[in-house]
Amino acid sequence: MRSDSQKSVFSDNFLLDNKAAEQLYFGFAEKIPIIDYHNHLEPDVIFNNQNFRSPTAIWLDGDHYKWRAMRNFGIEEHFISGAASDGEKFQKWAFVVPYTLRNPLFHWTHLELKNPFGIQHYLNSNNAENIYNQMQESLQTEAFRPQSIIKNFKVTTLCTTDDPADDLGYHKALKTSAFETQVLPAFRPDLYINIINPTEYLKSIKKLENVSGTSIQSTSDLLNALQNRINYFDEVGAKISDHGFEYFPDTTLWNSDLEKEYSEFLKGNKTAFSNPDALCGYLLKELCKMYAEKNWVQQFHIGATRNNNSLMLKNIGINAGYDAIGEQYFAQRMSLMLDELNSENKLAKSIIYNLNPVYNEVLASLAGNFNEAGVQSKVQLGAAWWFLDQLDGMEKHLNAISNIGLLSTFVGMLTDSRSLLSFSRHDYFRRLLCNMLGSEMERGLLPNDEQWVGKIIQDICYNNTKNYFEF
Known part of the structure; x- marks a missing residue:
């Protein structure tokens, strides 16, 4: 402890x-x-x-909680449920996360990064690519x-x-x-x-x-x-x-x-x-x-x-x-x-x-x-x-x-x-x-x-x- x-x-x-x-x-x-x-x-x-194909597949696909938050922030549907690439969708979500302050998504998001991914950084648009790559690497292993x-x-x-x-x-x-x-x-x-x-x-x-x-x-x-x-x-x-x-x-x-x-x-x-x-x-x-x-x-x-x-x-x-x-x-x-x-x-x-x-x-x-x-x-x-x-x-x-x-x-x-x-x-x-x-x-x-x-x-x-x- x-x-x-x-x-x-x-x-x-x-x-x-x-x-x-x-x-x-x-x-x-x-x-x-x-x-x-x-x-x-x-x-x-x-x-x-x-193995999941990407962090977006395990984390964002079909998650109506996250989708609602992105819509509330004015994100285009193309990047939510649309045809945007996995990387683009993740980037948009990372952009929104700092603005979910006091919504339960703020805590849930970072608890899920901590366990099981071992990531202890607040997600934002600046570190999105690094965190995406770290998650992607983990998702290719047996443990994920x-x-x-x-x-x-x-x-x-x-x-x-x-x-x-x-x-x-x-x-x-x-x-x-x-x-x-x-x-x-x-x-x-x-x-x-x-x-x-x-x-x-x-x-x-x-x-x-x-x-x-x-x-x-x-x-x-x-x-x-x-x-x-x-x-x-x-x-x-x-x-x-x-x-x-x-x-x-x-x-x-x-x-x-x-x-x-x-x-x-x-x-x-x-x-x-x-x-x-x-x-x-x-x-x-x-x-x-x-x-x-x-x-x-x-x-x-x-x-x-x-x-x-x-x-x-x-x-x-x-x-x-x-x-x-x-x-x-x-x-x-x-x-x-x-x-x-x-x-x-x-x-x-x-x-x-x-x-x-x-x-x-x-x-x-x-x-x-x-x-x-x-x-x-x-x-x-x-x-x-x-x-x-x-x-x-x-x-x-x-x-x-x-x-x-x-x-x-x-x-x-x-x-x-x-x-x-x-x-x-x-x-x-x-x-x-x-x-x-x-x-x-x-x-x-x-x-x-x-x-x-x-x-x-x-x-x-x-x-x-x-x-x-x-x-």
């Missing part, structure tokens, strides 16, 4: 503002492994284990192949996010390979229960028909096909489902007239379906019962308004950095569904990810209504998500859990990222957590008992996750 007199993001004691925080971090948090139970990594990239990067971060288990129609071939191949990290699929059926674009929805249904061997002409057929895929995912090792909603659907609206209309829609006799909300709510509740039977954990990501820029949606596609925090109120709808499932003894362990900080306390209090003997925090508020995944957002999130629930049973951090370099966010979270609890120890708000508080930190960062998901 080095207590730097001049602190920076590169310092050993970055974010650790007191002696107790340093002792907690270096004694309990720093070296324990990582379980990353929700991300968007690609299993084929992990299995194929090929995907599996080596994952091993470097001490990741024992990671869960990808997968279409129910996926054959999971790479997951099965990884399972029988020499790679020690457990790479498990997660079931994400949004395309099949939420009608946004009728034409695209019907294409998805056809894909599901083909892979499940089921003719889908009713909700019953659709649920049978999804059950088929849940069984398959379970066989491959899945333990988690995931759903993303702009708002939580109404689970009380479904009726026989809508069932008949939906069947006609599936048969091509209607060009649209009149009540997608009712359909989504009905299917969601039935899927949740299936998850409970498998003893899976179900995840709900709620509160984003997606693809707000229709012109750029047309030009680039989804997940390109044009999403925002939503303002839909959904707690009552969610509470009703959880209560119905609980009353039928079919409520799976559930994690609720909230994108609007206004609802942190609302959802933390909602989660506490559905506990069960023998299960710690069966329903809980998940990690600070997306726009809230920064120092202020994480602190508010941890305070909401602490004030209304039990921080000691929280299942901790995840990356929710498409980048192998984002595992550094676990360290970011751990430093913040140790500083928060260490500060309160020194102020007398918590016991001055390093072993006691340190054990709780290890639980939050690893043990709770392992036990909750039964990895």
Whole structure:
């Protein structure tokens, strides 16, 4: 441990503002492994284990956080998602980085340069070429192949996010390979229960028909096909489902007239379906019962308004950095569904990810209504998500859990990222957590008992996750 007199993001004691925080971090948090139970990594990239072509490929391609910052600074799209060379894109990003001051990207960027690249210089346009070349040289070595990067971060288990129609071939191949990290699929059926674009929805249904061997002409057929895929995912090792909603659907609206209309829609006799909300709510509740039977954990990501820029949606596609925090109120709808499932003894362990900080306390209090003997925090508020995944957002999130629930049973951090370099966010979270609890120890708000508080930190960062998901 080095207590730097001049602190920076590169310092050993970055974010650790007191002696107790340093002792907690270096004694309990720093070296324990990582379980990353929700991300968007690609299993084929992990299995194929090929060197990345350039720093831009591993660092900038598809990173909508960085893309948003570059657009905010007025960079031309040609250098963001366009046809500019890897070197040109990197140079533009380096030019913007000094101006990301106080945005979480400033810390994330330099934490990722420090680990795994060992670079401890603030990136800017003057040193961009040297840093690019240093990264490029590293990326050509064995130590910077995907599996080596994952091993470097001490990741024992990671869960990808997968279409129910996926054959999971790479997951099965990884399972029988020499790679020690457990790479498990997660079931994400949004395309099949939420009608946004009728034409695209019907294409998805056809894909599901083909892979499940089921003719889908009713909700019953659709649920049978999804059950088929849940069984398959379970066989491959899945333990988690995931759903993303702009708002939580109404689970009380479904009726026989809508069932008949939906069947006609599936048969091509209607060009649209009149009540997608009712359909989504009905299917969601039935899927949740299936998850409970498998003893899976179900995840709900709620509160984003997606693809707000229709012109750029047309030009680039989804997940390109044009999403925002939503303002839909959904707690009552969610509470009703959880209560119905609980009353039928079919409520799976559930994690609720909230994108609007206004609802942190609302959802933390909602989660506490559905506990069960023998299960710690069966329903809980998940990690600070997306726009809230920064120092202020994480602190508010941890305070909401602490004030209304039990921080000691929280299942901790995840990356929710498409980048192998984002595992550094676990360290970011751990430093913040140790500083928060260490500060309160020194102020007398918590016991001055390093072993006691340190054990709780290890639980939050690893043990709770392992036990909750039964990895």
